[in-house]
Amino acid sequence: MHEPEPGAPCFDEGNIDGVAVSDIASRIGTPFYVYSARQLRRQFGQLRQRLPSNIDIYYSLKANPNLSVVNLLVTEGAGCEVCSPTELETALAAGVAPQRVLYVGPGKSLAALEHAIDKQVRAIVAESIAELDAINRQAAASGSVQTVALRINPDFNVEHARLVMSGKPTQFGLSLENAHAALASLSRWPFIALRGFHIYLGTRILNAQAIADNTRHILQLARALRDRYRLSLDFVDVGGGFGVPYFPKEQPLDLPQLGDALTRIADDFAAQAPDTRIIIELGRYLVAEAGMFVTRVNTLKTAGDKQFAVCDGGANCHSAAAGLNSMLRKNFPLRRLGDNRQRPTQRYQVSGPLCTPTDLLGDNVLLPELTVGDLIGITHSGAYGLTASPGHFLSFGYPAEIMVDGDRVLLIRQPETSRQLLERQRPQPLMSAATVAVKDDA
16 A cells, blocks of 8 residues: 555545545445545644644544544544433544533433433533523432533524524524523522523634634623623533535635634634633535545436436435535535546436436536446535435435555445445334323323
8 A cells, every 4th residue: 555645635536535435435335435544634634733732622523424434533632422322422422521511402402401401411402592592401300410501593694605503593593582591580590601602693704814803803792691690601602614625616724713713803802701612513524525435337328418327326315416405416525436547538428326306416417438337426425414414315324434544445334235224124012002091081
């Protein structure tokens, strides 16, 4: 295996960090995801180097909850932001300390709250007054005082975000009016200790100045609320939303510019709130460019004036690349893997195996001439790939995940088998129909 240079791209022709993707495919089969441990470390390390010391980086597991990915980032120094009981267990299994975990999400069940309290996470982020009531009851039942942060949906929003999550009514957080009402009534919840704010404005932002401006506005609001209600804040979670370029004409986030701007903002905040940490939560930015989805061409066919390359993995494995849940579909970076010298190019419709016309991975994409058996790689697939895809559609099951880490090639998720899928569908006694009837009659 050829050892790549420290700054070299992780994907090169048909290789990932010097390992031939075709060798991985011959061992595990297709489709699969493959991740570069080197790129994960590089992305986290470059960011950590640019950010001031009073800013902590938390990894949002929703982007990619694979245990090995989370473990690598935790080892590098990331905290964890989780949204479900399994994400919490994943973070803890990955080695993060409970006091480095934030539990977020607009619809936490009572069981999830009890679980988070039992694990003693750093804070539960409350998204409504009703949830504050629920956390208070669960904490009282456990005989503890639970640290919480209040998620606020402010009356300002963000420029340059591909997905805006504030400035309008949503299921996320409390409006500023309701936040004021909650903060004026904190004595109502004696088993809650409010120690932070969480304000997340938007995502996929590629403009460094926009991120800096957002951060400044959030910290100004947090400081104003702290002073008005005489709060003691341990942290302010300013969200993140750092973007990566997927499509033509998109430019990478200017990290040096962003680091300089955030340093000035963080220094100013530290002068006025020396005991309050700033948390930036990131998912896509940390993992997207470290992952590639690999699928194999099963069939080539001509229909009208279009040439179709039908592959063995499609929207069931990578719904984002297929544009599911997107207002406007665009092609992810897509390539034929291998030596493409001397190959003429041709435009293709690259599809998956599903019985739906929405299973389209590449629309009119220019590729080297394909043959059956060729491997197709979709880069920028480390975030919201497998985890956001309908892997059980048509009962294909979820594919394997691989990590290349130096001279090690690791299988970090087994592909699902037909036997596993069927095993979960075996009928098991739940209750007697007669018992249900008796209760209904009563």
